[in-house]
Amino acid sequence: MTAASPAxxxxxxxxxxxxxxxxxxxxxYYFLFWLRPVLKTLIDSFRTAAGGFTFQNYxxxxxxxxxxxxxxxxxxxxxxxxxxxxxxxLFLALLINRKFFGSSxxxxxxxxxxxxxxxxVGAMWLTGLTAHGWMNSLLYxxxxxxxxxxxYWLTGSEWKLLALIIVVDAWQVxxxxxxxxxxxxxxIPEETIEAGYVFGGDxxxxxxxxxxxxxxxxxxxxxxxxxxxxxxxxxxxxLLVGFSRMPVLVERIVYYHEEVPGLDISFQMASGYTIIVSxxxxxxxxxxxxxxxxxxxxxxxxx
Amino acid sequence: MATLKMQNVTxxxxxxxxxxxxFNLEVKEQEFLVLLGPSGCGKTxxxxxxxxxxxxxxxxxxxxxxxxxxxxxxxxxxxxxFQNYAVWPHMTVYDNIAFALKLKNLPAEEIDRKVKExxxxxxxxxxxxxxxxxxxxxxxxxxxxxxxxxxxPDIFLMDEPLSNLDAKLRVxxxxxxxxxxxxxxxxTVFVTHDQSEAMSMADRIVIMxxxxxxxxxSPDDVYHRSxxxxxxxxxxxxxxxxxxxxxxxxxxxxxxxxxxxxxLLEPALAKHLNTYSKDKIIxxxxxxNMLLVSEDEAALSASCLVSEPQGSHQVVAIQxxxxxxxxxxxxxPTILPGTAVHMSFKQETLRFFDPDTTLAINx
Ligand SMILES: Nc1ncnc2c1ncn2[C@@H]1O[C@H](COP(=O)(O)OP(=O)(O)OP(=O)(O)O)[C@@H](O)[C@H]1O
Ligand SMILES: [Mg+2]
Numbered sequence: 281m282t283a284a285s286p287a288x289x290x291x292x293x294x295x296x297x298x299x300x301x302x303x304x305x306x307x308x309y310y311f312l313f314w315l316r317p318v319l320k321t322l323i324d325s326f327r328t329a330a331g332g333f334t335f336q337n338y339x340x341x342x343x344x345x346x347x348x349x350x351x352x353x354x355x356x357x358x359x360x361x362x363x364x365x366x367x368x369x370l371f372l373a374l375l376i377n378r379k380f381f382g383s384s385x386x387x388x389x390x391x392x393x394x395x396x397x398x399x400x401v402g403a404m405w406l407t408g409l410t411a412h413g414w415m416n417s418l419l420y421x422x423x424x425x426x427x428x429x430x431x432y433w434l435t436g437s438e439w440k441l442l443a444l445i446i447v448v449d450a451w452q453v454x455x456x457x458x459x460x461x462x463x464x465x466x467x468i469p470e471e472t473i474e475a476g477y478v479f480g481g482d483x484x485x486x487x488x489x490x491x492x493x494x495x496x497x498x499x500x501x502x503x504x505x506x507x508x509x510x511x512x513x514x515x516x517x518x519l520l521v522g523f524s525r526m527p528v529l530v531e532r533i534v535y536y537h538e539e540v541p542g543l544d545i546s547f548q549m550a551s552g553y554t555i556i557v558s559x560x561x562x563x564x565x566x567x568x569x570x571x572x573x574x575x576x577x578x579x580x581x582x583x
Numbered sequence: 584m585a586t587l588k589m590q591n592v593t594x595x596x597x598x599x600x601x602x603x604x605x606f607n608l609e610v611k612e613q614e615f616l617v618l619l620g621p622s623g624c625g626k627t628x629x630x631x632x633x634x635x636x637x638x639x640x641x642x643x644x645x646x647x648x649x650x651x652x653x654x655x656x657x658x659x660x661x662x663x664x665f666q667n668y669a670v671w672p673h674m675t676v677y678d679n680i681a682f683a684l685k686l687k688n689l690p691a692e693e694i695d696r697k698v699k700e701x702x703x704x705x706x707x708x709x710x711x712x713x714x715x716x717x718x719x720x721x722x723x724x725x726x727x728x729x730x731x732x733x734x735x736p737d738i739f740l741m742d743e744p745l746s747n748l749d750a751k752l753r754v755x756x757x758x759x760x761x762x763x764x765x766x767x768x769x770x771t772v773f774v775t776h777d778q779s780e781a782m783s784m785a786d787r788i789v790i791m792x793x794x795x796x797x798x799x800x801s802p803d804d805v806y807h808r809s810x811x812x813x814x815x816x817x818x819x820x821x822x823x824x825x826x827x828x829x830x831x832x833x834x835x836x837x838x839x840x841x842x843x844x845x846x847l848l849e850p851a852l853a854k855h856l857n858t859y860s861k862d863k864i865i866x867x868x869x870x871x872n873m874l875l876v877s878e879d880e881a882a883l884s885a886s887c888l889v890s891e892p893q894g895s896h897q898v899v900a901i902q903x904x905x906x907x908x909x910x911x912x913x914x915x916p917t918i919l920p921g922t923a924v925h926m927s928f929k930q931e932t933l934r935f936f937d938p939d940t941t942l943a944i945n946x
Contacts, residue, residue: 471669
């Protein structure tokens with residue numbers, strides 16, 4: 281017994297350590313490539329160019345005349361693009377889920393925008409939206425506008441530009457939202473929906489009371505992913521109208537980081553913006569998750 | 584409550600799958616009708632057409648005197664119990680049962696009363712606040728039953744509602760469903776491929792094969808007066824024994840003869856073969872209608888292959904050339920493998936089938 285027990289204890293210790301050993305590579309990976317850069321950015325945002333501690337970067341960020349417009353524009357884009365994309369994607373997913381003749385071809389076509397990189401999308405819409413672009417040509421050939429009435433898509437009020445950006449972004453990301461929702465729809469057992477019809481529901485009632493609630497977790501996933509990436513829209517804006525014309529938060533980061541390296545604290549300001557954007561993203565995500573009931577007990581979530 | 588009538592209903596999927604073919608059926612008021620048949624014979628399809636979940640290709644469906652053929656499910660006033668229960672996982676038991684009542688805009692007190700009444704019938708009053716995920720399979724099935732009763736439907740449809748339950752629960756739920764049916768008095772169509780379930784529950788059984796109705800009748804009818812070899816074989820455990828025999832007319836009498844058997848038919852049975860012109864028939868005899876007798880009374884003798892004791896009786900398997908027949912014998916004495924078994928028949932129970940059409944000759 282005395283001979284067996286140290287060996288046994290060693291074995292116990294070994295078996296306890298195994299799970300930790302197994303996740304060690306992931307921990308190391310996260311530390312090196314995720315936590316370290318985050319911490320470095322956080323520290324940089326409190327540093328002067330010479331390396332001392334300061335709040336100056338944040339003061340500069342908050343007094344940047346473009347900060348408030350950037351915040352406002354980002355908020356508008358998020359609210360409208362997420363709602364628009366969600367509604368359009370749900371509609372498409374419901375349509376494709378009916379498996380009509382040719383629905384798989386339709387699905388394929390609908391997914392094309394997803395395959396294009398953002399830069400290509402920007403370039404494509406840019407060539408489309410200039411005064412002599414394909415958008416005006418198309419409208420002209422369809423006899424919707426006269427030759428002398430070219431629409432100047434990329435000029436004019438900020439609202440017009442915002443709407444344009446929301447539409448272009450929606451064009452690209454609706455397919456991915458749709459795929460998530462479609463996968464969710466296909467996971468709902470058919471009998472559950474049919475029971476809704478048998479027990480007195482018409483299409484809209486069943487959609488509202490059964491399909492959408494059962495799709496809940498999927499909708500949550502889709503919306504949270506879109507929410508985060510809508511806050512991060514910038515490339516398409518810069519490609520369409522350039523820097524500083526339609527400031528949004530992430531565009532500011534890139535702007536200070538890439539476009540004004542002459543300023544000796546531009547790097548620190550970019551870090552400041554980064555931290556602020558991260559806080560906003562996390563807060564928005566948390567607020568949304570709380571509002572949609574993801575933190576409640578199962579029972580509350582179901583109500 | 585109402586009657587249900589299906590008139591020449593056919594359902595075709597795509598170009599070449601005909602799931603239900605020229606289906607005619609009348610279900611009487613308050614009747615418990617069972618659709619029985621092997622897997623893939625079109626039972627579910629037939630039922631879904633009644634519910635309105637599947638369009639008919641041709642034919643008409645009437646509930647009472649309403650032609651419902653082109654109505655959507657919600658306007659048919661039928662309710663359905665699905666094979667996988669299909670209770671809504673995001674609603675409490677109460678809300679599941681109340682769903683249809685709320686859509687009818689009934690006053691709250693009335694909804695409450697009906698929900699509790701339906702829950703009481705299925706014995707789930709104490710589960711009303713739970714979510715389906717917190718219930719066992721049997722309890723979920725009861726929720727589905729309550730939900731279906733609560734709307735007071737014209738027709739009650741059940742698609743293999745017991746097939747997901749364990750064997751013991753299945754048998755006790757059978758009894759309960761039947762009792763609920765007696766109390767609620769609803770016209771019911773019940774689908775199953777389990778013949779003992781069908782026998783024990785049905786007022787009438789509809790036997791289907793390949794989308795067609797083969798026989799309609801009371802459990803007694805389909806069991807004792809099976810209209811074809813298919814029915815005689817499908818109904819009963821163990822099923823009917825079949826033997827191919829020659830028909831010999833010798834003087835006034837008719838003998839059925841094969842290498843093991845020589846049976847002089849009683850006049851009451853022999854008359855069925857008077858107008859029969861072929862010289863072979865398939866003889867069908869149920870295992871409990873074969874009697875063990877002494878050697879000199881025997882119509883058929885062979886040796887026992889194996890005997891399966893069942894407590895109240897034993898099932899004796901007997902090898903005849905390349906086929907095996909089964910006989911139900913009293914529990915004792917135990918018949919040992921290899922011993923000679925001498926048998927005669929309860930003649931009035933014999934069934935004669937035409938070997939070409941497989942249909943019964945003596946109806
Ligand atoms: N949506 C469909 N599309 C094509 N064929 C179908 C469809 N639904 C059913 N079928 C076919 O119709 C036939 C009858 O199917 P049905 O589901 O009615 O059988 P069933 O008698 O209910 O069988 P089971 O006892 O296995 O449930 C089968 O051959 C089946 O393959
Ligand atoms: Mg079926």
